[in-house]
Amino acid sequence: MSTSTAQYEPKTRVGRITNFVDQRVGGSGMVKEFGRKVFPDHWSFMFGEVALYSFVILLLTGTFLTFFFDPSMAETHYDGSYVPLKGVEMSVAYASALDISFDIRGGLFMRQMHHWAALLFVAAVSVHMLRVFFTGAFRKPRELNWVVGSVLLILGLAEGFTGYSLPDDLLSGNGLRIIDGVIKAIPVVGSYISFFLFGGEFPGTVIIPRLYVLHILLIPAIILLMIAIHLFMVVVHKHTQFPGPGRTNNNVVGFPVGPVYAAKAGGFFFIVFGVLALMAGFFTINPIWNYGPYDPSPISAGTQPDWYIGWVDGALRLMPGVGEFVIFGFTLSLNVLIPALGPALLLFTLMFTWPWLEAWVTKDKREHHLLDRPRNAPTRTAIGVAGVVFYCVMWAAASSDLIATHFSLSLNDVTYWLRALFFLGPIIGFLVAKRIALALQRKDREIALHGRETGRIVRLPHGEFIEVHEPLDEYHQYKLVNYESPEVVPPQPNAEGKITTAEKARGVLSRIFFEDRVAPPTPAEVEAAHSHGGHGEVEAEHEDQESLPRQ
Amino acid sequence: MAKRNSGNPNTPERVTGDAPSQLERHQDPGLPPHRPRLADKDPKAANRAEKQVSILFIVSIIGTLVFFIGYFGVDISNDVEALRLQNMLLGLGTAFAMLGIGTGIVHWAKTLMPDHEVVESRKPITKEADRADAERIVGDILDESGIKRRPLIRNTLLGAMVLAPLPAIAIFRDLGPLPGDKLSHTMWDEGVRLTLDPSGTPIRAADVTIGSAVHVIPEGLKEAEHKLEEKAKAVVLLMRLNPEDLDPSEGREDWGYEGIVAYSKICTHVGCPVALYEQQTHHLLCPCHQSTFDLTQECKVIFGPAVRPLPQLPITVNSEGYLVAQSDFHEPVGPSYWERG
Ligand code: HEM
Numbered sequence: 016m017s018t019s020t021a022q023y024e025p026k027t028r029v030g031r032i033t034n035f036v037d038q039r040v041g042g043s044g045m046v047k048e049f050g051r052k053v054f055p056d057h058w059s060f061m062f063g064e065v066a067l068y069s070f071v072i073l074l075l076t077g078t079f080l081t082f083f084f085d086p087s088m089a090e091t092h093y094d095g096s097y098v099p100l101k102g103v104e105m106s107v108a109y110a111s112a113l114d115i116s117f118d119i120r121g122g123l124f125m126r127q128m129h130h131w132a133a134l135l136f137v138a139a140v141s142v143h144m145l146r147v148f149f150t151g152a153f154r155k156p157r158e159l160n161w162v163v164g165s166v167l168l169i170l171g172l173a174e175g176f177t178g179y180s181l182p183d184d185l186l187s188g189n190g191l192r193i194i195d196g197v198i199k200a201i202p203v204v205g206s207y208i209s210f211f212l213f214g215g216e217f218p219g220t221v222i223i224p225r226l227y228v229l230h231i232l233l234i235p236a237i238i239l240l241m242i243a244i245h246l247f248m249v250v251v252h253k254h255t256q257f258p259g260p261g262r263t264n265n266n267v268v269g270f271p272v273g274p275v276y277a278a279k280a281g282g283f284f285f286i287v288f289g290v291l292a293l294m295a296g297f298f299t300i301n302p303i304w305n306y307g308p309y310d311p312s313p314i315s316a317g318t319q320p321d322w323y324i325g326w327v328d329g330a331l332r333l334m335p336g337v338g339e340f341v342i343f344g345f346t347l348s349l350n351v352l353i354p355a356l357g358p359a360l361l362l363f364t365l366m367f368t369w370p371w372l373e374a375w376v377t378k379d380k381r382e383h384h385l386l387d388r389p390r391n392a393p394t395r396t397a398i399g400v401a402g403v404v405f406y407c408v409m410w411a412a413a414s415s416d417l418i419a420t421h422f423s424l425s426l427n428d429v430t431y432w433l434r435a436l437f438f439l440g441p442i443i444g445f446l447v448a449k450r451i452a453l454a455l456q457r458k459d460r461e462i463a464l465h466g467r468e469t470g471r472i473v474r475l476p477h478g479e480f481i482e483v484h485e486p487l488d489e490y491h492q493y494k495l496v497n498y499e500s501p502e503v504v505p506p507q508p509n510a511e512g513k514i515t516t517a518e519k520a521r522g523v524l525s526r527i528f529f530e531d532r533v534a535p536p537t538p539a540e541v542e543a544a545h546s547h548g549g550h551g552e553v554e555a556e557h558e559d560q561e562s563l564p565r566q
Numbered sequence: 567m568a569k570r571n572s573g574n575p576n577t578p579e580r581v582t583g584d585a586p587s588q589l590e591r592h593q594d595p596g597l598p599p600h601r602p603r604l605a606d607k608d609p610k611a612a613n614r615a616e617k618q619v620s621i622l623f624i625v626s627i628i629g630t631l632v633f634f635i636g637y638f639g640v641d642i643s644n645d646v647e648a649l650r651l652q653n654m655l656l657g658l659g660t661a662f663a664m665l666g667i668g669t670g671i672v673h674w675a676k677t678l679m680p681d682h683e684v685v686e687s688r689k690p691i692t693k694e695a696d697r698a699d700a701e702r703i704v705g706d707i708l709d710e711s712g713i714k715r716r717p718l719i720r721n722t723l724l725g726a727m728v729l730a731p732l733p734a735i736a737i738f739r740d741l742g743p744l745p746g747d748k749l750s751h752t753m754w755d756e757g758v759r760l761t762l763d764p765s766g767t768p769i770r771a772a773d774v775t776i777g778s779a780v781h782v783i784p785e786g787l788k789e790a791e792h793k794l795e796e797k798a799k800a801v802v803l804l805m806r807l808n809p810e811d812l813d814p815s816e817g818r819e820d821w822g823y824e825g826i827v828a829y830s831k832i833c834t835h836v837g838c839p840v841a842l843y844e845q846q847t848h849h850l851l852c853p854c855h856q857s858t859f860d861l862t863q864e865c866k867v868i869f870g871p872a873v874r875p876l877p878q879l880p881i882t883v884n885s886e887g888y889l890v891a892q893s894d895f896h897e898p899v900g901p902s903y904w905e906r907g
């Protein structure tokens with residue numbers, strides 16, 4: 016173990032303590048590795064942190080709740096201090112959730128904080144994922160971490176849904192009933208799965224205890240494991256950074272962990288905690304006492320699932336009532352299966368395979384540690400926007416009844432419009448986003464070549480008015496010109512000299528992706544543009560479209 | 567086409583085409599010069615920042631006190647208003663306690679800790695030489711095990727490994743009973759009286775006025791062994807219309823009684839209770855996904871994702887004038903399933 020170098024003698028008190036630990040379990044290597052590790056800084060890198068911190072808060076508040084929550088579905092009569100429900104027949108689970116809310120000091124606070132943190136957790140994971148997508152951070156060597164992140168998103172949804180079902184109130188029971196209906200639509204084994212899951216007929220007496228085990232043990236354990244893998248990989252890869260002066264594919268520029276980064280990140284944990292505490296203190300979430308215990312007969316109109324389940328519910332609503340067939344005496348309910356599974360399958364398949372799809376189209380197998388500004392990858396950005404629009408249309412559909420009543424529209428009309436948007440929305444989103452990205456790129460190009468508009472108008476001797484443009488300083492200039500712009504890679508013959516069908520398809524995609532790209536200005540172009548302006552001030556030019564290389 | 571490269575970030579060649587990367591061509595001006603902050607130059611400003619940070623920490627201390635005041639100072643027994651107050655004090659206290667610490671530390675980091683950016687170079691994730699070594703070692707291990715040379719061992723092992731997990735699946739068989747015919751029967755039967763949900767009071771035909779809609783459960787549900795499971799299948803909506811608004815199909819003419827008809831309340835889409843009745847249009851609306859059923863057309867679906875009409879419960883009146891079922895439903899109620907047929 017010890018080397019031949021002289022024995023290290025600690026000189027300070029800190030040194031003595033760390034020395035004690037180090038000689039027994041090791042760790043000075045860790046400190047050397049991590050103590051000054053560099054993390055790049057950008058506001059958009061914060062979402063992953065928010066996700067992590069809200070998960071920690073879920074662990075803390077959730078553990079508190081387990082001490083008081085009783086997941087039993089046995090029947091009882093409520094005898095707590097919430098007067099309107101006194102004597103009402105209900106499950107022990109619901110009664111204990113009421114007790115947490117009304118009779119355990121701080122219980123309501125913890126319940127509400129747990130629920131707000133759950134909403135924030137899924138939201139932060141989602142936005143974090145969008146950040147990674149739109150900046151291209153999923154590219155080699157980070158593809159596997161993108162997959163781990165996707166798994167985490169799905170686990171978050173599952174954890175949220177199981178939690179939402181636990182209090183056994185009217186809303187959560189109706190949510191479970193919808194799940195049961197979807198499960199029953201599964202061909203061949205649907206009713207069997209339903210009976211196995213519910214331990215017999217819906218609702219039965221075992222579903223809540225079963226979901227409880229999933230919610231507090233199995234799924235959090237897997238989430239924890241995935242988070243560990245996720246963070247481990249972040250350390251292995253080191254964080255990405257945006258390109259800029261001094262920032263290259265071969266370095267990491269940022270603040271060292273100790274002390275600045277650790278202080279900022281650690282402080283941020285307390286800020287997230289504080290904001291959630293504020294929400295839990297002032298904004299009611301899931302007031303289960305208003306809904307009453309689960310009963311298969313009543314239902315309240317206009318109720319909503321938690322936001323992250325909305326899109327699946329919305330898809331169920333958008334589907335017209337067609338597609339149920341009886342074949343050889345067996346029923347196939349495509350009117351349920353298609354919306355329940357179709358969009359989810361489509362989104363998740365694209366999500367899991369995207370890093371490889373893109374690398375296949377670009378034929379790019381290099382490592383990427385520099386991020387793209389979304390505008391500098393117009394087609395990827397457009398595809399991402401199309402996905403977001405697709406998701407949001409379904410999400411809006413989950414509130415179709417609220418939209419209709421709120422804006423005094425016919426519910427049927429709202430649904431027809433949303434059905435049309437379901438197909439058209441992503442296409443419009445794609446086109447608009449791509450146009451915007453390309454326009455922003457052209458703007459950047461113009462600024463890089465001709466300087467920034469100053470708003471100062473001068474009159475030339477011959478009477479013409481021009482706006483004075485000012486060149487950027489070299490750092491800002493470099494940010495605008497220094498980015499990668501992949502080009503169309505036409506189909507390539509394979510070893511036998513043949514162009515395969517797959518390769519042709521790739522060629523077509525490559526053209527769609529990159530044929531209208533806006534190339535970054537070359538040094539020569541910059542040189543030429545700047546010298547002809549003279550005096551460091553350059554004229555506005557609007558005829559430069561032709562100087563854009565088009566392919 | 568260019569050769570495949572190793573993907574190492576330190577080898578700058580492009581994979582596609584042969585134009586040099588644009589990245590290499592612009593002159594990198596390097597990191598912008600560090601701009602000293604106020605507190606770096608002016609000891610007064612640094613002292614001010616120090617005070618601000620400690621004030622934030624003191625705010626946190628006050629927050630914790632507020633929490634205790636809320637927790638011990640407010641009596642919440644039997645008083646929802648007090649509960650709301652306590653909840654707000656706990657929220658406020660915790661928020662200040664946490665935000666005080668959080669903003670204090672961040673302010674400290676931003677004003678007083680060094681803000682020089684540091685450059686670290688990336689190292690390749692793995693060494694090229696290691697990869698070749700690893701491949702050789704794995705190859706050697708496989709060779710030594712002999713798994714490639716002895717197909718009998720390999721194939722029987724594969725067979726065993728495929729079968730071995732099956733018990734782990736089978737052992738879950740007792741999670742629940744098989745469906746049997748449970749999904750196609752409900753508590754309704756010949757002569758079972760229709761009663762009000764939830765009170766269980768029997769309903770006289772004469773008491774059902776035109777235009778009304780009544781939520782109904784079978785008599786005896788409260789005493790049933792599996793109350794909720796039975797209720798989940800048996801709930802019924804009872805409505806009275808002008809008899810001329812109804813147009814019963816063949817064989818169903820006598821399923822109602824003087825314009826009183828009973829339909830399953832369980833949506834044929836995925837099973838929510840169809841709870842909304844629009845008296846004017848005679849439409850039933852499911853609040854979950856807006857399937858709309860037309861009562862005048864035997865609850866045919868006229869909008870939304872459901873396909874099948876709501877099953878009708880044949881009813882009549884008994885000698886005392888109470889509404890009773892003629893039989894069970896003639897088809898399974900609720901969402902479709904494979905063996906429903
Ligand atoms: C990503 C992680 C998690 C999510 C998204 C999540 C989500 C939820 C949601 C939405 C509820 C319903 C809360 C309500 O009553 O309004 C809930 C309840 C509950 N959760 Fe979690 N949770 C997570 C992690 C945990 C963990 C780690 C534990 C325990 C160790 C836990 C324990 C509980 C308990 C005991 C309840 C029932 C308490 C009640 O409803 O009053 N949760 N969860």
Ligand code: FES
Binds near residue numbers: 837856872
């Ligand atoms: S459950 Fe009634 S419409 Fe979906």
